[in-house]
Amino acid sequence: MKQLVVTAAVIERDGRILLAQRKPETHMGLKWEFPGGKLEWGEDPRAGLAREIREELGIEIEVGDVLEVVSHTYEDRHVVLMGYSCRCRSGELQKLDVQDVRWVQPDELLSYDLAPADVPIVEKLLRL
Numbered sequence: 315m316k317q318l319v320v321t322a323a324v325i326e327r328d329g330r331i332l333l334a335q336r337k338p339e340t341h342m343g344l345k346w347e348f349p350g351g352k353l354e355w356g357e358d359p360r361a362g363l364a365r366e367i368r369e370e371l372g373i374e375i376e377v378g379d380v381l382e383v384v385s386h387t388y389e390d391r392h393v394v395l396m397g398y399s400c401r402c403r404s405g406e407l408q409k410l411d412v413q414d415v416r417w418v419q420p421d422e423l424l425s426y427d428l429a430p431a432d433v434p435i436v437e438k439l440l441r442l
């Protein structure tokens with residue numbers, strides 16, 4: 315089984331959180347998640363997360379503290395998912411490598427069809 319280290323951005327703006335929908339042809343296709351992706355070998359996690367967000371959404375973010383770290387085993391892979399609190403710095407949101415995006419009120423996050431590994435991150439967010 316492969317093991318992936320994945321970073322995810324919990325981006326807050328005006329009290330709402332950004333969710334992204336995965337493209338249909340990917341693992342967990344059409345599930346909603348916090349945008350981000352796999353780290354490259356040797357890459358600093360915050361730099362890797364800023365890179366992924368630039369590539370997927372065309373915006374620059376400020377990556378803050380770790381919100382939660384989740385270990386989740388899917389059928390074919392073990393994912394270590396690191397969720398960071400983030401803010402937008404500049405740029406216009408574009409759907410460069412995501413199916414869709416949505417700014418969501420925190421109390422509505424759990425009504426989305428989330429990637430299962432993301433649920434503990436949402437629960438942590440809701441406890442804060």
Ligand SMILES: Nc1nc2c([nH]c(=O)n2[C@H]2C[C@H](O)[C@@H](COP(=O)(O)OP(=O)(O)OP(=O)(O)O)O2)c(=O)[nH]1
Pocket residue numbers: 318320321322340341342347348349350351352391393395429430431432
């Ligand atoms: N970016 C991101 N990925 C997540 C989250 N939750 C979660 O389980 N994942 C999983 C889905 C994927 O297996 C992996 C991230 O992979 P990715 O987004 O970089 O790339 P990918 O679809 O091309 O992956 P792959 O099929 O090529 O292995 O982590 C999340 O909140 N954000």
